[in-house]
Amino acid sequence: MSKLIVHKYGGTSMGSVERIRNVARRVAKWHRAGFQMVVVPSAMSGETNRLLGLAKACATGFGADGVALDAAHATPQAHPSARELDLIAATGEQVSSGLLAIALQAYGIDAVSFAGWQVPIRTDSAFTKARIESIDDAKVRTHLNAGRVVIITGFQGVDSDGDITTLGRGGSDTSAVAVAAALAAEECLIYTDVDGVYTTDPRVVPEAQRLARITFEEMLEMASLGSKVLQIRSVEFAGKYKVKTRVLSSLTDPAMDLAIEASSGTLITFEEDPDGAHTMEQAIISGIAFNRDEAKITLTRVPDQPGVAFRILGPIADANIDVDMIIQNASIDGHTDFSFTVHRNEYQRAIEVLNAKVLQDVGAAEVIGDAKIAKVSVVGIGMRSHVGIASLMFKTLAEERINIEMISTSEIKISAVIADRYMELAVRALHKAFGLDAPAGHVGTSN
Ligand code: ASP
């Protein structure tokens, strides 16, 4: 039986009739080479935003241009119903799927498109952020076995009431990986407007290199730390169901040699996969991730007694605020400073909670906040078997005279909080220190 491959095309790749025709040419090439093909497209670029904008305009009584449609009855605080939002937003993928089928047919390829509910892709009922529960492969297989290219809408599914749901912004990546898992596909190729996953953001470090492969665990750390190539949930899915997933460019010539295309980009894989095995020369560290998404909060002179951490963080958890890093200093005369970080969007709220509910209760001196921080992390599974990673990281930062305010570690990651004005300097220095810079004058690929 011929091998089954899933392709996913992002909004930019599907952005115009011209580009959809290019996608069709590329898919036709793979189909003619003998692969069974399932294609999962996103909505045309900008379309999901446009649809959600319309919904918002109807909810608030303001036109999309911000002018009140009916000033007397405008209710600017209204929240559009999530069920209806999904019905609307899901149409973007339906249009691009149908268009791709037509473009393929125009190239003489038998193709059929399905919306999520037609497959069906079953989800829970959490509108705008639904999770896939199961995918029925029967209908898809029947069409594949009849020699057809099967196109399945990304981003959407159907719940047990028959209502259309969507998987959250960027959810087509997750649709594609889930479809690949359900069909036990050979590989899931995610075509996008970047040509792979890099050792760090090339806009910060021009010497950054494309990684030929990365494990899904590393990718999760890189993605959640701000290297936003794929929706994080798709990477979790790839890890859980062992779907080989490749990120590659859709901007190449659709007629390019298939074997070259098939090995381009970055393969997200598993340590135990022979294709994914790290070679001897493999750098111990795969990448440097960074973000400015967090803010630091400190309670000073907290009495050092059992239960204070709970009395501080309990009310924060009750307010549904996620805490990332936590640090408590050694106590001096029975008092200690207690610091933690939260997402910047929740910073003000966290400070309010502390002032209203915690400061007096624990008897601390004051609440101090600092939003001008950045988090820089070195990521690599090589850390499991090598010592000295943390010391090289701290030495490198020390040589640049960058003060470390907080530290956290996992098995494959070390993160440091620093002042945000040093973020780019830190990333460049670490990238170099860990041997990730491409050789001078060479835009390279790292294995
Ligand atoms: N069209 C959806 C979005 O813009 C899903 C996707 O593109 O992955 O979020």
Ligand code: MG
């Ligand atoms: Mg995307």
